[in-house]
Amino acid sequence: MTAAPTDARSAVVRQGLSVAVATGLYGVSFGALSVTSGLSVWQTCVLSLLLFSGGSQFALIGVLGGGGTAGAAVAASSLLGVRNALYGLQLVPVMRPRGWRRAAVAQLTIDESTAVAVAQSEPPLRRLGFWVTGLGVYVGWNLMTLVGALAGNSLGDPKRFGLDAAAAAAFTGLLWPRLKGREPVAIAVVGALVTTVLVPVIPQGLPVIAAAAVGSLVAWCWPQPRTGDEA
């Protein structure tokens, strides 16, 4: 294996670390929101250590905090994590993990580590990008989750600090980059409408599942793009 030039490697490290810092910071909002949703500091930290997928974690505490059942919370969280399986498929030829490394690589397979890895030009840099970003986000996210959980517990009424609005903004921030083209916008509108209509009439936690089901149906039936202009 030929070593990549040093400056190319340090560029990847800088990229990975800046992504890690930016992502890690919003672990604070996860930690604070989680304890204000009724989870303990321990449960909050275990989520970041074991689940380690931001969108899924927010979904879980969102449903639990809204009074949904554990089953509905697990379902919403798990559906949101399906994309991680696709990332694994993209990373198999890059990482080629064996033995215990396969578990470590799988655990660190998230939006950020995949994005930085696939953005690199050659395999050694891709692997470097994956490890730096994955480990960097893991450490930052978990430390900041603890800070947020401890701070959130001592804040008193979370509404006073607008923490409930922070949750809405967090989901919007996660959704925003995906709204490119007519199909995702249509699906987002349908998902929002289905939820709005169903909130007053079906048990808590179920509207989000219904929105996912109807959204999937729209995606499945959406006219296929001609080959070549796939997003």
Added chain:
Amino acid sequence: MTFWFAVLGASAVAFATKFAGYVVPPAALEQPRVKRLTGMLPVALLASLVVLQTFSTGRDLVLDARAAGLLVAVLALVCRAPFIVVVVLAAGTAAGLRALGWG
């Protein structure tokens, strides 16, 4: 106990999902329709969660300071503000309005 069940259950499913990517035969997930579906599922879920977090109090739909926070978040996103700034601005807006006695 319910919360622990949710925490550990969701964590187990999440790890299995991540691990599956490294063992599932690629052909199963690489069909264009399946690929698009897994790309669009998060969009529907996130849109739903935005509505729940902004306009719902469990069983009721309400319009309060969170809606103003969401509006500010969208404006910040249009201006390409970083994620953490978007979240802080939204929280600040809601907190400010409540301090003034609304929502």
